[in-house]
Structure formats: C-alpha cells, structure tokens
Amino acid sequence: MVSLIYFAWGINSWKFSFVGDEWSSYTFAKEYSEKNFLINPFSFNGVFNEHSVLASLYQAILLKILGYSNFAWKLSNILLIVPITIFFYMWLKKTFGALVALVSTLILQPSFYLSNYFKNGTIQPECLALFIISLYLASTCITKPTKKNLIFLGLTLGVSFYIYLGPLFVLILSPYLLYIVQRSYKKKKLISTFIPLFLPYLLLLLPLLFTLNEVGGPLHKTVAAREYHDNFQILVNIFHNFLLFYKNYDYLYNHFVAGPYLDIVSRILALIGTIIVIINARKREYLFLLLIYVLTCVIIGATSPYSYAPTNRGLFFLPFGFVFAGIALGRIIKIFSLRIVFLIIPLIFILNVYQSQIGVFKEAGYTGTALIIKALQEAKENNPERKIILLLSDYNTYYNYQQIYTIQQAYGLERITFEVIRSSQLQCYILKEADVLIFDNDLEAKNAISSLICPLYYSLSIKTLAPNIYL
Numbered sequence: 001m002v003s004l005i006y007f008a009w010g011i012n013s014w015k016f017s018f019v020g021d022e023w024s025s026y027t028f029a030k031e032y033s034e035k036n037f038l039i040n041p042f043s044f045n046g047v048f049n050e051h052s053v054l055a056s057l058y059q060a061i062l063l064k065i066l067g068y069s070n071f072a073w074k075l076s077n078i079l080l081i082v083p084i085t086i087f088f089y090m091w092l093k094k095t096f097g098a099l100v101a102l103v104s105t106l107i108l109q110p111s112f113y114l115s116n117y118f119k120n121g122t123i124q125p126e127c128l129a130l131f132i133i134s135l136y137l138a139s140t141c142i143t144k145p146t147k148k149n150l151i152f153l154g155l156t157l158g159v160s161f162y163i164y165l166g167p168l169f170v171l172i173l174s175p176y177l178l179y180i181v182q183r184s185y186k187k188k189k190l191i192s193t194f195i196p197l198f199l200p201y202l203l204l205l206l207p208l209l210f211t212l213n214e215v216g217g218p219l220h221k222t223v224a225a226r227e228y229h230d231n232f233q234i235l236v237n238i239f240h241n242f243l244l245f246y247k248n249y250d251y252l253y254n255h256f257v258a259g260p261y262l263d264i265v266s267r268i269l270a271l272i273g274t275i276i277v278i279i280n281a282r283k284r285e286y287l288f289l290l291l292i293y294v295l296t297c298v299i300i301g302a303t304s305p306y307s308y309a310p311t312n313r314g315l316f317f318l319p320f321g322f323v324f325a326g327i328a329l330g331r332i333i334k335i336f337s338l339r340i341v342f343l344i345i346p347l348i349f350i351l352n353v354y355q356s357q358i359g360v361f362k363e364a365g366y367t368g369t370a371l372i373i374k375a376l377q378e379a380k381e382n383n384p385e386r387k388i389i390l391l392l393s394d395y396n397t398y399y400n401y402q403q404i405y406t407i408q409q410a411y412g413l414e415r416i417t418f419e420v421i422r423s424s425q426l427q428c429y430i431l432k433e434a435d436v437l438i439f440d441n442d443l444e445a446k447n448a449i450s451s452l453i454c455p456l457y458y459s460l461s462i463k464t465l466a467p468n469i470y471l
Helices: 003-010 023-034 054-066 070-078 079-098 098-108 114-115 124-143 147-160 165-172 172-186 190-210 233-239 264-279 286-305 320-335 340-366 368-382 404-412 443-450
Strands: 387-391 417-424 434-439 459-463
Touching: 003 070, 003 079, 003 114, 023 054, 023 070, 023 404, 023 417, 054 070, 070 172, 070 404, 079 098, 079 124, 079 320, 098 320, 098 340, 114 340, 124 147, 124 165, 124 172, 124 320, 147 165, 147 190, 165 172, 165 286, 165 443, 172 190, 172 286, 233 286, 264 320, 264 340, 286 320, 368 387, 368 404, 368 434, 368 459, 387 443, 404 417, 434 443
Parallel strands: 387 417, 387 434, 434 459
Antiparallel strands: none
C-alpha cells in the first residue's frame, strides 16, 4: 500500500505531465475503449503502428472503468507495482530464500526509476511485469515442471510476444528453458514437457500468420532499422548495459529519470552483490541469475537500434540490480545483524524519494509542454476566466502544440481557454485579458510582442518559459 501511494505521488502534477510521445498511447487507448474493444488485439496497428493493439488493452480497460483522464491512464501503470512486487518476491524466495527476497523487494519498492517511469503512460511497465512473472514461472518449472506451471509459462511468454520487448524473453530465459527441456529428456518426459510449454506459446503466435504485413512497424524499433552505421556500436551498447547501475548513457533525460539507475547505497550493494554472484557461479541458482543477467544485457544491446542506452529499455536491467543489492545486504545481515536493515533501507528510501521528486528535475529540468500545463493549472486555480495564449514565431515548426489540447482534456482543464498565435497574426485585441507564454529561444516571437503597443486596460501579462527540453 505504501509503494502504491509513493508511486502515485504527483501523478496529476504538471511536473509529470509530458515526456515526448507518450500521449499517443493515451489517444489510442481512449479510441480503443470508445470502440468497445472491437479492434483485433493481435494486430500491430497500435500506437504509431509500432506496437500491438493488445499492448493498449489494459490501459483501455482502466479508461473504460474510471473515465478518460490522466489519472486513470497512468494509474494503470502504477497498479502494476503490485504484481511486480509479489512475483519478484516469490521468484527470489524460491531461488535465494526469504531473507534475500525480502531485502531485495524492499530495495525495489522505493526505486525512483520505477516510480517515475511508471508515471509515463507508455506500455513498457506492462512488459516489465510480464518479464518478472516469466522469471518466476520459469524458475518454478525447474523444480516443479507440472503441466499447470508449464502452461502458465507458455501462455505468459505468448502474451509477452505482443508487448514491446516480449519476443526477446524466450532468448533471455533460455538457460531456464534449456534446463527444463534437458531435465525432461533425462526423465524421458520430453513430449509431456514440450506440449504444455510450447503449444500455448505457439497457439498465441498463430494470429501472426494473418498480420505478417504489419510486422514491419515493430521492426522499426529493432536493429533492423538501426540509427548507426558502425557495427562496433553493437559492442558499445552491450558494454554500456553492464554499467547502467552506475552511469546513465541516455542522451536525453525526458522520462523523469536522470543519472545512474540505482541510488548510491544500492549501487555499492549491487557491485558487492555482483562479485558475490560471480564467485558463487558454480552454484545453480547463482549461475542462472548470472546467465540471465548477461543475456539480458547482450540481447537488448544487440537488438537496439540506438547508439545510446534508452531509458525505456533500462527498465529490464533494474530487477537484476535489486537482486544483486539484496544478495549483498543479505550477506551483510548474516555477518553483522538484522538491525542494519533499519539503517540501510530507510536511507535507500530517503535517497530515492529525493531523486524522484526533486533531484531528477534539478538534473533534467522540465519540458516546454510541462511548463504550459503548469500555467493552465495555475489559471484554473487562480483565475479560470483568463485566456492562456502561446505565442510562436512563424518559423517555429518543431513544437507540436496540438497535443496540449489532448492533455487539457485528460487533466480536466477544458474550461481554460488556450490558444496558439503566430507572431504574424499578433494584434492587441487578441491579447485582451490574456496571459501570453513565450519560449525563451523564440526570438521572433519575443521581438513581435515587445514591439506591440497595447492599451494598459487590456491587462495582459507576458511570461517567458525557459524549458530544459523543448518538447
């Protein structure tokens, strides 16, 4: 319950209102809901024609139930911390015991990275939830390869195939899967293992036969449409993935995440834990963890089309950072005392809360759209009758102001009159009783407003916006 409140902290704040292209996910989920879900869920004509329709189903259901609002939309991601926490704990309890599972989960829950990224309305958190569920089910099938467990694993992998990086899960989990197959072969139960595991997976992939012409969309976000030319970049991407707990390699902090993926205390613990895992790699549980972590870094790095490590893929490395830190803390507790938890965990919580609500904005600043939403929220609070006008120069074609109208509706700001005026259209009567917003780098717009002489009784105010990210 505490983590839900923490993750939802600031969900309707202007600070968390905009990162870039996330609002396309809202408009598609809203459209899907309004059409009563009568769109083929296995189609890849979803958001940007790069995601499946199935990826938006969960968000669309929440919007249908709770109404079309920013809160309902982003709450869909916030709620995912519940299954993530449960299955993460069960995975580690089965693998490393209750102590490591508990402390690792306690390190996961205050994560500034997760709490802030989950305030995006994108579908990556769904994929992370499926990833952790897959990890739990695969580890369960090693010790209890019952038909029920195998079917659940096959179904989870099948559904995951349609959600973001889900097609990679079979490769990432291959150490688990190969062990399950090898063990069943030795016990002469290969067919009875293969069928319940792979039949549900393959059945869920059958709709692909009817949507092969749409697969090009998702491929645009893979190495098939890479943004670099030197193949050496693949090795660089893989290498950087191993360092993300300690250094951020994204070029633009626009997902409310800045700096290393872990706080300073968790970073130290994760480094110690990584060493412990490598030293103990002869033990099966440590070997599986190490292999899956290495495969995650290698496969995501090798399939990425980018020449940097994007934040939206960094989510999938975080569980391993929490596990490594938890393994180290578990050892420290055994050497010293359980009391040390009452010092370390609160310190981790405080560091993450600071980074989530204050530190990230000191490093990354705000987007231009977020500052406009701030002005709209302040107008609603103080003087809802005043107009808000965004003045743009004629040559400013890069800023997409159309999305602000969508955000207005989702934030319940429809009553506030918002207009966009080009500098060539500027006249005094338009500005009467208005708050005029201008970007600090838009020199033509600034010159246009400064050269315009309007009567004092027009009561206009001019505010210059200085965003760190001009989105």
